[in-house]
Amino acid sequence: MSRPRTLTSISSLLSRRVPAIRQFSQLSKRHVLVSRRMIRSNPRPIISSRSYVIATDGTNIENLIDQVSDSQYSRIANDYLETLSDDMEELCEDFPQIDVELTQGVMTLTVADGKTYVINKQPPNKQIWLSSPYSGPKRYDLIGGKWVTLRDNTGLTDLLRQELQEELGQEITLSMQQ
Structure with missing residues (x-):
């Protein structure tokens, strides 16, 4: 048997x-x-x-990701995080439960009930990493000038917009389109 x-x-x-x-x-x-x-x-x-x-x-991944130098990555990632931080600061005016801080390439975004997003640069991989209280951890590569995850082809800006709209119960606008 x-x-x-x-x-x-x-x-x-x-x-x-x-x-x-x-x-x-x-x-x-x-x-x-x-x-x-x-x-x-x-x-x-x-x-x-x-x-x-x-x-x-693993095939064709290198062909998908934009090939940029370290200095280009740093400039693009910093610009993205600064623009995103500015957008979140504007949201703080309408939604006082939101708190945002950007320091040395790490953005911390706290929404209601202590739910915290951490968005940070990963220079060795030329990625931006997200830790979300809703969708968990994700890694974003620069593809076609946009930060996109290879797991499900979701743009970082789109995911943040969607999750924040669900949390806040209201449509929000972020200046960066993805």
Whole structure:
């Protein structure tokens, strides 16, 4: 008698739970194994409101990312963070529960109930990293002059606008279009 299998690949689990994932023709060669006992014992759904592209095989990534020098990256990232900080300062006037601080390439944005965003430069990778209280951590590369995550092709400005609108319950405008 064979022993029952206690592990399943997350790709097969997700394809059963999220029909859209079946559309992906190729998954990563690496599979993450998850204990079925853990899945059954977890009352919350495995997938929350976050959306992910399951895998990238790494091809063509360098072709997508804008090739800039260190000084160009620094200028572009600083300009972006300063403009974003100015936009958030304007929001502070209408929404006193918002607090923003930009220091040495790190922006901290606190919204109601102590929920904090941290947006910072990552010069070694030429990226901007976001830590969001709603969507979690993301890494943004400069693609076509815009800060975009390779996971789901979401622009940083668009994600911030969407999440802040949901938090504040009102449409907001950011001067940077992505």
